[in-house]
Amino acid sequence: METPRPTRSRLEPEPVPRRDVLGLASLWSAATALAISMLGMLRLPRAAVLASPSKKFRVALPETLASGEAFVPPGRSVALFRDAEGVYAVSTICTHLGCVIKPTAEGFECPCHGSRFARDGAVTKGPAPRALNWLKVAANGGNVVVDEGTTVPQGTKVNV
Ligand code: FES
Known part of the structure; x- marks a missing residue:
């Protein structure tokens, strides 16, 4: 039991x-x-390249934009400059690993690894391997049409 x-x-x-x-x-x-x-x-890190519906866009430069001062249209990866020779656009995508660079008083600085660029896009401090791309700009009735998908030789400026 x-x-x-x-x-x-x-x-x-x-x-x-x-x-x-x-x-x-x-x-x-x-x-x-x-x-x-x-x-x-x-x-x-988040994607560095901003989403954009079109690579080509029209923008009006601010009247108060001083010579050599960068104007970055909201939501775009381009810095526009105006000087005595005309208007030009420099890509704000770092040539090292593609981060979005920020304008500074001297030119641009990359927040990712510290590369620095002059206003004309030339590398002043590495590790970026080459200068920033210059982008195609065209005049359009007082406005500027920027084509983010087309690069042009450095020094290409347009009278607006
Ligand atoms: S991505 Fe700009 S310095 Fe590395």
């Missing part, structure tokens, strides 16, 4: 088998590793 097992109280729970403890520990480790890797993915 078998003796009945004593029922356990809630204060004395049934012991968890070692296999279950190890299984739960490995599951929690995997879940934690996945969560940490997902957090790491959130910290990755």
